[in-house]
Amino acid sequence: MNYTMKDIAQRANVSVSSVSLVLNNKPSRIPKETKNKIRKIAEELNYRPNSAAVFLSKKISYNIGLIVPDITNPFFAFLTKTIDERLRASNYSTLFADSNNSFEREVQIINNMISHGVDGILLVPSNKFFYQPHNKLQEMIDNLNKPLILLNASSDLRVNSVNFDNVLGAIMATEELIKYGHKSIAFIKGKDHFVNAPERYQGYKDALKKNDILLNPNYVFEGDYTIQSGYQVAPNIFNQRDITAILSSNDLMLFGIIKWAKEHRENVFKRFSMVGFDNNPYTEIIEVPLTTIDQEIGKMADKAIDLLLTILREKVRDSKQIIIKPRIIRRNSIKSEHSR
């Protein structure tokens, strides 16, 4: 086993209480020399406090649960990295779990994390999360007795959340294309129950309306955010001869379209202007890097952690919905409509 305060106390000829007071820098009347002696012994023994014992008496574990739907998705990987880094900087650790896009797992994991004594939970919900009956979810959240923050998702539940303004993001993207003269803009939407998918579709529609462009239902396609689904939908887009631009709900599906085009010897970059969502780092591989809507992950992580730490510090109970403005990253995948 590891050394305990008892070991230090014995070696320093003081009581455990004194050791505790000193190592935690609590105000006490213990003189400098004794303090130094205790600190030195702790150092020598490489004393590490037993968090379980600390938790038992203080009810603070300095563990925060983080649940993501799929860590192999670069978006969630970057988010996880940033959150872990920020938490560590505030002296917290990350209890991690991958829900593998399953709601049942999410519930299991949440229970398990509470059992493991996390101080709070950051949940990046899977698409399946919002399938559930509203009141059941609300009850679960309310019964947690620990702060829960939803990331990358919005909800009308009474719950803290941090999300990007997806409607705005899609508007920005659509208007960028319109600015370059495009009027026949295809949209690849995610499935209706996907987190943030309806909002992106809404933004697309809003932007068209605002610019007096009629929505053509033949220009709207659907995918499931994977490269494959982009690949599958690609021929249909190429078949619609008047489409000049594509807005995709994420970058991955554009990758699929590009792959299909290359295999079929179509010059996709000449034929279409393209904008995606997510700022996928692998855009680097593409010979023409994609213009994309960047959800600034660092910002989201910061906001979420600020919110969480504030709740923990001040024990507030009401829930807050934070919305972050996305930004557009202009690269080379948009050409003026007339230059084609």
Next chain:
Amino acid sequence: MNYTMKDIAQRANVSVSSVSLVLNNKPSRIPKETKNKIRKIAEELNYRPNSAAVFLSKKISYNIGLIVPDITNPFFAFLTKTIDERLRASNYSTLFADSNNSFEREVQIINNMISHGVDGILLVPSNKFFYQPHNKLQEMIDNLNKPLILLNASSDLRVNSVNFDNVLGAIMATEELIKYGHKSIAFIKGKDHFVNAPERYQGYKDALKKNDILLNPNYVFEGDYTIQSGYQVAPNIFNQRDITAILSSNDLMLFGIIKWAKEHRENVFKRFSMVGFDNNPYTEIIEVPLTTIDQEIGKMADKAIDLLLTILREKVRDSKQIIIKPRIIRRNSIKSEHSR
């Protein structure tokens, strides 16, 4: 707070001891009806054991620490996902940390994890890990008092490890190229202090020797495993007119070469046969998917967790070095030398 055994005991009119015995399915003389009553109440209250308290008395936390150098690298992301899944299946949770390729962080994190009471640690060491003085490292590992398993790295330290046979992987890759008639094979090696990099270089050299091909130092290039470094090295490879094939220490650097080629209108797939390492999932985006050496991540995770759980169960102390055979995944990036 959450409900405790005390709450259950009160409601069931029994002692806390009984509740503990029943909920843990310990042999006891408590009759079925009482057991059922206790279980029912626990269920109703959504009782979740307080792991900290369990840990304090049993010294088992059911938490395993996992440290990776960079979660945004798909290889580590897949590894993390698999490990998390497997651990959860065995009733353990994952205390995660990203060391951001820093040795200091690794040490900090390990101490913190021990303090948080993990039962064991799975460490995927960063390159900088092996910079350290050998004896210091050994001392640190020995003083842990918890099983530590090194993943994706080999070491002559007394420590458990699970790694792929990188020499063999590189031999397989090189011989695959030789089989297709290639003799002028470029090699992009990782920096010497990179984990597994010297082994891959060794395999390349071994395979050449075995096949009576002289090593040409002009065919050996160096990168740091990033797309950029492949991009940078690309013109030098294109300049060596007799090179017909490229073996890269990872897929990412090949991506960089492909990108450079496209930008410079070189038909890279016609000019070179290529083999990489890692089975990077984004090979999908490339129009000619890459043949690669796959380090079966699932196998590595399984072996590591088996080893860890065995150590925990049987409290063995000696260290074991497990080596896994890699496999080659044949795709379309190799052409016969004569068909060029």
Next chain:
DNA sequence: TGACTTTGATCAAGCGCTTTACCAAATGCC
């Protein structure tokens, strides 16, 4: 000198759970 204050600590309870030893009541047996 005696009352009061300050200094330098310690005591003890409690956090929630596990586990071994123990005990009282009921039952079985001759």
Next chain:
DNA sequence: GGCATTTGGTAAAGCGCTTGATCAAAGTCA
């Protein structure tokens, strides 16, 4: 009926740490 045995539990200590209450000794002051 008296003893042993079985049944159905409980008591209590301990895990390592925190913290408010407490206390003895030394120093201060009038």
